[in-house]
Amino acid sequence: MRRALKSLLKDRKAATAVEFAFVAPLFFALVFSTIExxxxxxxxxxxxxxxDQTIRLVRLGSADAPxxxxxxxxxxxxxxPVILDCRNVLSVEMVQINTPADFPTDxxxxxxxxxxxxPTLRFSNGERASIMYVRACAVVDPVTPLMGLALALPKDSTGGYRLVSTSAFMNEPG
Structure with a gap:
């Protein structure tokens, strides 16, 4: 029994495989976190x-502005184009700001x-020379949902996380 144990301890054939088994998950988590x-x-x-490009058209009041x-x-x-199924995952709200307290805090x-x-979204084109606040929110899926950074991202019930973009501008005077 002792001889078999010594023989087993001297055998170094699988040492590299054991090291790889310890290091590989950390390495792959780092690589996929970088990609994510x-x-x-x-x-x-x-x-x-x-x-920004869309709101610039609105701000200037051009004829072809949405x-x-x-x-x-x-x-x-x-x-x-990088947000897949954008029309179904993007929400846009725009509100007129009359006082600094009117900026959405939610x-x-x-x-x-x-x-x-x-959700019901607030939307108003506002008046000329009024301050407007715009917020767009897209729900997107992680590239690697079960590795690295994607595990730490706050996700909804479908596994998607939020990308939020905001802008504020003043409508051009009429």
Whole structure:
């Protein structure tokens, strides 16, 4: 028995496999977290840029500016190809701000993809020379839902997390 135990302890054939078994999960978690963070930042930046471009048209009051909530959502989605099924996962609200206390302090109202009733969104085009606050919220799925960073992201009941973009502007005087 003692001889068999000594023989087993001297055998180093599987040492590399054991080391790999310890290191590989950490390495893969790091790699997939990097991918997840990069993809999340790309989607967030594109949502910010699309909101800015769309709201610029609204702010200037140009003839081809989207004027309804659905038209603004469509304009944002046309500029955000990295958000899959954008029309169904993006919500847009726009409110007129009369005093600093009017800025929304609540969480962004996002689409509920589980099929429950979606939130009622505030939407107003505002008056000329009024301050407007716009908030867009997209619910997106993680690239690697069971590894690394994706495990730490706050998710809804369908496994998606929120990307929120905001903007404030003053309508041009009439």
């Amino acid at each position: 963070a990069g993809w999340t930042m790309t989607q967030g930046m594109m949502l910010d840029r699309a909101l 004027k309804t909530q659905d038209a603004i959502r469509s304009a944002i989605c046309s500029r955000t 969480a962004a109202r996002c689409v509920d993809r589980s099929g429950a009733v979606n």
